[in-house]
Amino acid sequence: MASSPYFSLAVLFVVALGFGLAPLGLAWVWQRVFSPAKPNAIKNAIYECGLESRGDAWVQFRSAYYLYAIIFLIFDVEAIFLLPFAVAFTGLGAAACVSMLVFVLLLIEGLAWAWAKGVLTWA
């Protein structure tokens, strides 16, 4: 068995397992011997900055909000690319300006689509 090329891997695996489990076991033994558990209602309550928590923690959000995230992305990407474009504007040729115009038009197309779909009206 020791001649197997995977023997050292098996040894390492056992050591790694022990490394993880030994502290857990020691903590369990320590708790059993010395430290008694004293749970109570206040201690087990949901933690919420000292105030008593109200309602359910499992609040659901409308999945339709993803549209706002996407529209935000339009302006986000636009701002990132427009700033260096504006800085270097005086040194740019006609080709650069046209390609930038195409880029902005593509983004505006997305916005126009969202507008036409009525996403921008708050329901």
Add this chain to the structure above:
Amino acid sequence: MAESLFGANRQMAVDENLKIELGKQGVFVTTIQELYNWGRRSSIWPMQFGLACCAIEMIATTMARYDLARFGSEVFRPSPRQADLMIISGTVTKKMAPQVVRLYNQMAEPRYVIAMGACAISGGPFKQGYNVLKGIDRYIPVDVHIPGCPPRPEALIQAFMTLQKKIDGQHLTGEERPRHLDEQAPGEFPVPEFGEHDLDPPSNPGTWTVPKIIQ
């Protein structure tokens, strides 16, 4: 059984002079109790929690000039579940007291409390105020009181060192063992409620006795 096994009792531990002699020869002798207390006192994690102007001094203590990290306490936890120490840094109003007591209850044992500044220990300059709690020790057991308005960072560091000394002296077993190792000791401290004129109850009789006025 545990006493003989872990050398937790003071009588069972190695003689102090013998320990020093062995230390000179390069032999390190310790007990489980000493290791346990050393580990605990070297990593007291305070709760990230400030009440009033004393909190500014507490923040200053953690910064580079005073550097609380030297004492292993730089990790301020934003959750009571992970904190060992509550620093009552400032005036405790009666509106805030239930929240403070609830947070103390939600901390895991062993837990300690430092009452920082005149307000936290007695109400301080606002003692006559109708809405000010006259010291947080009316509801929860306080380990170290620091006077001052506000106490300087050095005073807070002194309180930390005092607390570390206290932790160092705690026994694992026996009659004097601290609350978290004692099954009979209470683990719950009742949270006061807003009464008609005052907090209800006005103090926790388990941790605080109303002083008698002798005329």
